[in-house]
Amino acid sequence: xxxxxxxxxxxxxxxxxxxxxxxxxxxxxxxxxxxxxxxxxxxxxxxxxxxxxxxxxxxxxxxxxxxxxxxxxxxxxxxxxxxxxxxxxxxxxxxxxxxxxxxxxxxxxxxxxxxxxxxxxxxxxxxxxxxxxxxxxxxxxxxxxxxxxxxxxxxxxxxxxxx
Amino acid sequence: xxxxxxxxxxxxxxxxxxxxxxxxxxxxxxxxxxxxxxxxxxxxxxxxxxxxxxxxxxxxxxxxxxxxxxxxxxxxxxxxxxxxxxxxxxxxxxxxxxxxxxxxxxxxxxxxxxxxxxxxxxxxxxxxxxxxxxxxxxxxxxxxxxxxxxxxxxxxxxxxxxxxxxxxxxxxxxxxxxxxxxxxxxxxxxxxxxxxxxxxxxxxxxxxxxxxxxxxxxxxxxxxxxxxxxxxxxxxxxxxxxxxxxxxxxxxxxxxxxxxxxxxxxxxxxxxxxxxxxxxxxxxxxxxxxxxxxxxxxxxxxxxxxxxxxxxxxxxxxxxxxxxxxxxxxxxxxxxxxxxxxxxxxxxxxxxxxxxxxxxxxxxxxxxxxxxxxxxxxxxxxxxxxxxxxxxxxxxxxxxxxxxxxxxxxxxxxxxxxxxxxxxxxxxxxxxxxxxxxxxxxxxxxxxxxxxxxxxxxxxxxxxxxxxxxxxxxxxxxxxxxxxxxxxxxxxxxxxxxxxxxxxxxxxxxxxxxxxxxxxxxxxxxxxxxxxxxxxxxxxxxxxxxxxxxxxxxxxxxxxxxxxxxxxxx
Numbered sequence: 001x002x003x004x005x006x007x008x009x010x011x012x013x014x015x016x017x018x019x020x021x022x023x024x025x026x027x028x029x030x031x032x033x034x035x036x037x038x039x040x041x042x043x044x045x046x047x048x049x050x051x052x053x054x055x056x057x058x059x060x061x062x063x064x065x066x067x068x069x070x071x072x073x074x075x076x077x078x079x080x081x082x083x084x085x086x087x088x089x090x091x092x093x094x095x096x097x098x099x100x101x102x103x104x105x106x107x108x109x110x111x112x113x114x115x116x117x118x119x120x121x122x123x124x125x126x127x128x129x130x131x132x133x134x135x136x137x138x139x140x141x142x143x144x145x146x147x148x149x150x151x152x153x154x155x156x157x158x159x160x161x162x163x
Numbered sequence: 164x165x166x167x168x169x170x171x172x173x174x175x176x177x178x179x180x181x182x183x184x185x186x187x188x189x190x191x192x193x194x195x196x197x198x199x200x201x202x203x204x205x206x207x208x209x210x211x212x213x214x215x216x217x218x219x220x221x222x223x224x225x226x227x228x229x230x231x232x233x234x235x236x237x238x239x240x241x242x243x244x245x246x247x248x249x250x251x252x253x254x255x256x257x258x259x260x261x262x263x264x265x266x267x268x269x270x271x272x273x274x275x276x277x278x279x280x281x282x283x284x285x286x287x288x289x290x291x292x293x294x295x296x297x298x299x300x301x302x303x304x305x306x307x308x309x310x311x312x313x314x315x316x317x318x319x320x321x322x323x324x325x326x327x328x329x330x331x332x333x334x335x336x337x338x339x340x341x342x343x344x345x346x347x348x349x350x351x352x353x354x355x356x357x358x359x360x361x362x363x364x365x366x367x368x369x370x371x372x373x374x375x376x377x378x379x380x381x382x383x384x385x386x387x388x389x390x391x392x393x394x395x396x397x398x399x400x401x402x403x404x405x406x407x408x409x410x411x412x413x414x415x416x417x418x419x420x421x422x423x424x425x426x427x428x429x430x431x432x433x434x435x436x437x438x439x440x441x442x443x444x445x446x447x448x449x450x451x452x453x454x455x456x457x458x459x460x461x462x463x464x465x466x467x468x469x470x471x472x473x474x475x476x477x478x479x480x481x482x483x484x485x486x487x488x489x490x491x492x493x494x495x496x497x498x499x500x501x502x503x504x505x506x507x508x509x510x511x512x513x514x515x516x517x518x519x520x521x522x523x524x525x526x527x528x529x530x531x532x533x534x535x536x537x538x539x540x541x542x543x544x545x546x547x548x549x550x551x552x553x554x555x556x557x558x559x560x561x562x563x564x565x566x567x568x569x570x571x572x573x574x575x576x577x578x579x580x581x582x583x584x585x586x587x588x589x590x591x592x593x594x595x596x597x598x599x600x601x602x603x604x605x606x607x608x609x610x611x612x613x614x615x616x617x618x619x620x621x622x623x624x625x626x627x628x629x630x631x632x633x634x635x636x637x638x639x640x641x642x643x644x645x646x647x648x649x650x651x652x653x654x655x656x657x658x659x660x661x662x663x664x665x666x667x668x669x670x671x672x673x674x675x676x677x678x679x680x681x682x683x684x685x686x687x688x689x690x691x692x693x694x695x696x697x698x699x700x701x702x703x704x705x706x707x708x709x710x711x712x713x714x715x716x717x718x719x720x721x722x723x724x725x726x727x728x729x730x731x732x733x
Contacts (some may be wrong), residue, residue: 076203
């Protein structure tokens with residue numbers, strides 16, 4: 001089953017490789033991983049999307065907690081939460097495709113953030129399914145380049161992860 | 164105006180001052196370019212003594228043996244590059260057995276890091292998966308707090324090795340020295356007390372048990388809770404078994420002790436493990452060498468209580484009914500309080516069953532053999548040393564026989580690499596044991612293959628006059644490899660035979676020690692007696708033992724407890 005794990009970690013050199021190293025050493029999956037400092041610059045917040053049985057995910061959270069620099073770990077998918085991912089996608093947009101491509105971006109509430117003679121770069125935010133759906137809605141030949149951040153997640157309502 | 168002028172210290176001086184603050188008695192190490200300033204400061208003082216090994220692996224194993232036998236932190240000091248890569252096996256060994264240790268490694272100057280400098284390697288990267296924590300200290304002002312943290316992390320919670328990597332320029336740079344009194348880390352606060360509700364539930368289960376078993380491991384030794392374990396087992400009147408790492412935590416001669424369990428554990432301990440209805444696991448981790456196949460283990464229903472300081476050890480291989488995360492002595496004290504006026508079930512039928520299993524006499528071997536049986540050497544070693552020696556071992560058949568036949572009555576007397584299974588551990592570990600316990604009897608039980616892996620340390624033993632007794636069970640085979648090849652690979656002894664073995668007697672003599680060759684069973688006891696009477700000399704006893712002897716019982720790798728193989732003697 002897919003799980004989305006949120007981690008608060010000391011913003012120290014090597015903390016990221018400690019965490020990614022743990023996943024590879026113990027044979028856990030990483031579907032995506034995002035990380036950036038929080039409002040408190042001494043700490044980073046990481047979101048890891050992984051998959052595994054309940055036993056495996058229990059071990060993952062326990063092993064993460066064991067790392068000295070990890071402050072807190074929560075499995076967001078245990079309860080109500082929101083996920084968002086950002087995609088930048090560069091598509092062919094010559095004179096023929098320009099109108100269609102603009103309409104498609106609008107339907108998905110994407111924004112065109114860069115324009116050249118023959119391309120658009122579209123910014124699109126949503127959960128992973130929405131981004132997948134956009135890619136599938138396009139003619140594969142029209143996609144020049146995609147870059148996705150991987151999911152970031154946060155608990156709903158009063159469910160918070162902080163020190 | 165007050166003019167209190169604090170003298171600034173160099174990074175190298177700070178390293179030594181930190182070790183002094185931590186009351187470190189011995190540092191095991193080997194000098195090199197990146198640590199020259201540290202060695203220079205070592206030279207200028209005499210509080211911290213340095214033990215010069217012959218290879219960095221030996222330094223780390225010695226620090227490890229020192230720690231295991233003394234409750235203190237082992238400290239090793241190595242240089243950058245090959246110094247630290249040589250230390251890796253030692254660090255991994257300590258990590259697998261949760262030994263509190265601080266390893267200081269030199270690093271190339273900060274400006275040279277990442278430029279493929281001479282003797283550069285990414286020490287923090289290489290050791291990351293085999294340490295409890297590690298750090299590269301790039302600023303001399305952070306050095307003192309790094310040491311404080313390192314010792315704190317190594318010794319608290321589930322212990323383990325910590326590596327501090329220090330670039331050469333940091334050892335030269337200067338700053339004021341102020342060793343912190345305390346450490347506070349928001350990300351690291353190991354628990355102590357167990358959950359009161361869980362402890363109550365556990366006690367309830369223990370009192371209802373009809374076929375109970377106490378199964379304890381290295382955690383009891385490491386947390387120094389052997390007295391609590393013993394009173395618990397005595398209070399309850401339950402049978403007790405120890406893992407390889409847990410031997411000595413419960414007196415090996417006590418009638419309630421079933422011996423070691425696991426792959427080469429006793430028949431009675433393994434059968435009790437499989438058939439008990441309530442299992443109290445303390446500081447043990449149900450690893451593959453203990454229960455074999457978890458599916459086979461799960462075939463018999465039982466309630467499991469698991470006490471451990473590391474939550475990730477709980478429900479890792481086996482589902483646990485009552486998990487108790489906490490410091491073992493704290494938890495056991497609570498359990499003992501609740502048991503004060505309680506009355507456990509009568510378990511006579513269970514003891515009767517255990518008696519029948521015991522009657523199989525699973526450690527029986529041929530005592531009339533004309534060739535020296537390795538088991539016989541260990542029985543005699545036990546007798547000659549009065550059961551009072553510190554015994555280190557290497558890895559293989561001799562290790563299992565030592566675990567089976569030397570009845571450890573006290574914790575921290577049995578020093579072996581259980582988790583990583585590191586051949587070459589025994590001799591350097593014995594050096595650390597001897598330094599931690601001057602005057603004590605120290606035996607290194609080894610084999611002709613293992614001993615050659617860190618043989619160079621015979622030279623260190625000479626330099627520091629360490630009167631270790633090396634008990635070499637020489638069967639001219641990598642015995643355990645040969646045994647597996649006999650059982651599982653159609654007697655094809657692929658590369659498990661060592662041709663061109665050295666003459667160990669002359670080898671020991673070349674290093675300035677005494678060597679003795681023992682070829683006949685009748686000579687075993689006199690040779691041991693004579694060797695152990697030589698209190699100030701290292702004696703290398705080379706016993707030529709039966710080449711075909713196997714370790715029994717044996718649960719084949721990956722199989723279940725019920726598939727145990729017993730000796731053909733039975």
